[in-house]
Amino acid sequence: xxxxxxxxxxxxxxxxxxxxxxxxxxxxxxxxxxxxxxxxxxxxxxxxxxxxxxxxxxxxxxxxxxxxxxxxxxxxxxxxxxxxxxxxxxxxxxxxxxxxxxxxxxxxxxxxxxxxxxxxxxxxxxxxxxxxxxxxxxxxxxxxxxxxxxxxxxxxxxxxxxxxxxxxxxxxxxxxxxxxxxxxxxxxxxxxxxxxxxxxxxxxxxxxxxxxxxxxxxxxxxxxxxxxxxxxxxxxxxxxxxxxxxxxxxxxxxxxxxxxxxxxxxxxxxxxxxxxxxxxxxxxxxxxxxxxxxxxxxxxxxxxxxxxxxxxxxxxxxxxxxxxxxxxxxxxxxxxxxxxxxxxxxxxxxxxxxxxxxxxxxxxxxxxxxxxxxxxxxxxxxxxxxxxxxxxxxxxxxxxxxxxxxxxxxxxxxxxxxxxxxxxxxxxxxxxxxxxxxxxxxxxxxxxxxxxxxxxxxxxxxxxxxxxxxxxxxxxxxxxxxxxxxxxxxxxxxxxxxxxxxxxxxxxxxxxxxxxxxxxxxxxxxxxxxxxxxxxxxxxxxxxxxxxxxxxxxxxxxxxxxxxxxxxxxxxxxxxxxxx
Numbered sequence: 241x242x243x244x245x246x247x248x249x250x251x252x253x254x255x256x257x258x259x260x261x262x263x264x265x266x267x268x269x270x271x272x273x274x275x276x277x278x279x280x281x282x283x284x285x286x287x288x289x290x291x292x293x294x295x296x297x298x299x300x301x302x303x304x305x306x307x308x309x310x311x312x313x314x315x316x317x318x319x320x321x322x323x324x325x326x327x328x329x330x331x332x333x334x335x336x337x338x339x340x341x342x343x344x345x346x347x348x349x350x351x352x353x354x355x356x357x358x359x360x361x362x363x364x365x366x367x368x369x370x371x372x373x374x375x376x377x378x379x380x381x382x383x384x385x386x387x388x389x390x391x392x393x394x395x396x397x398x399x400x401x402x403x404x405x406x407x408x409x410x411x412x413x414x415x416x417x418x419x420x421x422x423x424x425x426x427x428x429x430x431x432x433x434x435x436x437x438x439x440x441x442x443x444x445x446x447x448x449x450x451x452x453x454x455x456x457x458x459x460x461x462x463x464x465x466x467x468x469x470x471x472x473x474x475x476x477x478x479x480x481x482x483x484x485x486x487x488x489x490x491x492x493x494x495x496x497x498x499x500x501x502x503x504x505x506x507x508x509x510x511x512x513x514x515x516x517x518x519x520x521x522x523x524x525x526x527x528x529x530x531x532x533x534x535x536x537x538x539x540x541x542x543x544x545x546x547x548x549x550x551x552x553x554x555x556x557x558x559x560x561x562x563x564x565x566x567x568x569x570x571x572x573x574x575x576x577x578x579x580x581x582x583x584x585x586x587x588x589x590x591x592x593x594x595x596x597x598x599x600x601x602x603x604x605x606x607x608x609x610x611x612x613x614x615x616x617x618x619x620x621x622x623x624x625x626x627x628x629x630x631x632x633x634x635x636x637x638x639x640x641x642x643x644x645x646x647x648x649x650x651x652x653x654x655x656x657x658x659x660x661x662x663x664x665x666x667x668x669x670x671x672x673x674x675x676x677x678x679x680x681x682x683x684x685x686x687x688x689x690x691x692x693x694x695x696x697x698x699x700x701x702x703x704x705x706x707x708x709x710x711x712x713x714x715x716x717x718x719x720x721x722x723x724x725x726x727x728x729x730x731x732x733x734x735x736x737x738x739x740x741x742x743x744x745x746x747x748x749x750x751x752x753x754x755x756x757x758x759x760x761x762x763x764x765x766x767x768x769x770x771x772x773x774x775x776x777x778x779x780x781x782x783x784x785x786x787x788x789x790x791x792x793x794x795x796x797x798x799x800x801x802x803x804x805x806x807x808x809x810x811x812x813x814x815x816x817x818x819x820x
Contacts, residue, residue: 246551253335257328264324271317272387274310276395279525281307283518325379333372339558340364346562349629358441363557366436367550374547385533392530399519403506407530410498428480429549435473442469495531502527564631571646576655576736577605578767585635587625595621597791608763610770610778613787619771623739628652657735661742663722667712670699673725677733686732692758693728727755731762738768775812
């Protein structure tokens with residue numbers, strides 16, 4: 241049933257290309273009809289060779305001409321069938337890959353966070369490719385196979401229905417063998433595709449973190465771990481391919497029995513004078529043609545099973561739950577002031593472990609809010625809730641009195657500028673990276689933002705300045721340079737609300753002081769949230785929120801909190817304490 245469900249889903253994806261499907265089917269009918277007519281012509285040619293020295297050369301030559309025309313026709317229409325089926329397969333694959341990639345933008349971040357990134361990449365590339373290969377084979381075998389079976393059956397019935405019945409009666413043996421092996425191997429192919437995803441994930445992790453691998457001399461152990469994955473994949477893949485490969489020789493054996501039965505029964509019939517030698521030759525050819533599709537299908541059975549397993553993994557992604565739907569009549573914020581109100585918000589990553597409980601906060605426009613606390617207290621989670629990267633379990637968050645759930649996510653996130661601790665840059669020019677959040681920014685605006693972020697000087701020293709191409713992840717830049725580019729990118733969006741999550745963690749002290757001054761200018765009159773571990777950088781904040789275990793336990797200015805001599809005081813003094 242699982243296979244039937246997957247096949248029906250694939251067929252729905254093919255529906256837009258029904259026109260090509262019909263053209264492929266017509267080409268298959270013409271190609272197979274000509275293929276099946278050629279044995280009839282061959283039989284007639286044989287019957288015109290009456291005896292030694294008694295050959296009707298005129299008829300034989302004429303028949304050979306017809307055979308030649310038939311062969312040309314078969315070639316042309318076979319090519320057309322391949323052409324149309326390839327269009328269907330590759331366009332379906334293109335659509336599937338688009339859908340899967342688009343799906344990554346609609347699923348909740350929790351889905352991305354809880355799935356291996358390498359496995360998700362494998363589904364977009366390896367699994368979709370496997371579906372495409374399977375579709376190509378399926379269509380080629382399906383069209384030519386079905387038409388060949390029906391056509392040969394009709395031709396055989398017109399020549400001698402008794403021999404045709406022998407062929408039809410023995411055929412189910414071949415189908416039974418193929419079906420039995422198919423069911424037996426399907427689970428192996430599912431496991432094989434799953435392991436391919438796991439090994440892709442492991443490789444992606446280690447390539448992306450080679451500095452850590454080398455820093456801890458983990459190369460040998462990493463290879464040993466990889467070898468475990470690789471060996472498991474080898475074992476499972478070998479069993480799957482071996483079991484799948486049994487199908488073809490098994491069905492060929494059954495089909496050979498069919499051919500032998502036709503040969504023996506047909507010879508007896510020919511001796512009795514019911515069949516001519518030409519008709520017997522024609523019948524033997526048809527018996528071979530009839531069983532050929534079964535051989536071909538079982539020959540690509542492993543590929544079809546791989547495609548089914550891969551398609552199941554692709555549809556798992558496509559059928560994942562999306563983010564909460566956008567409001568039917570969304571609100572708009574024409575002129576965002578930056579008043580943010582959080583009322584009794586609760587949130588947990590898993591229902592068993594609540595993280596934020598009854599969290600309330602009223603932030604006035606233009607306020608500079610710092611968020612501090614020990615690791616895992618919920619600082620970054622709070623930011624994720626503000627941006628609606630995660631949905632609250634209960635409670636309400638509003639901007640200028642409008643519930644953020646009444647806004648589209650695009651409308652909400654356009655109010656924010658965000659700089660994270662992890663600097664993300666893509667393969668492209670520096671100019672393209674800086675314009676990522678504001679594609680319409682002029683060159684003067686880009687340079688101005690870069691100067692404000694103290695990135696202009698090092699950009700100017702690059703080989704091609706702002707047109708210098710940086711590698712994926714900014715591998716040809718220092719960590720500090722990458723962070724300065726991300727700060728410039730945020731500044732270029734000119735946001736109403738600014739979120740800085742350890743935004744200066746990789747910058748030297750002198751540059752940090754300069755950037756802090758730039759942020760001070762930028763945040764003037766704007767609401768800003770700063771997540772910080774270095775408490776010395778947030779002394780000037782209007783309000784400091786001290787979080788612990790998902791709750792605000794203290795809030796106030798730097799001096800007020802120190803005067804309370806509470807948890808914040810301990811955090812602040814711990815920066816200067818000597819560790820024995």
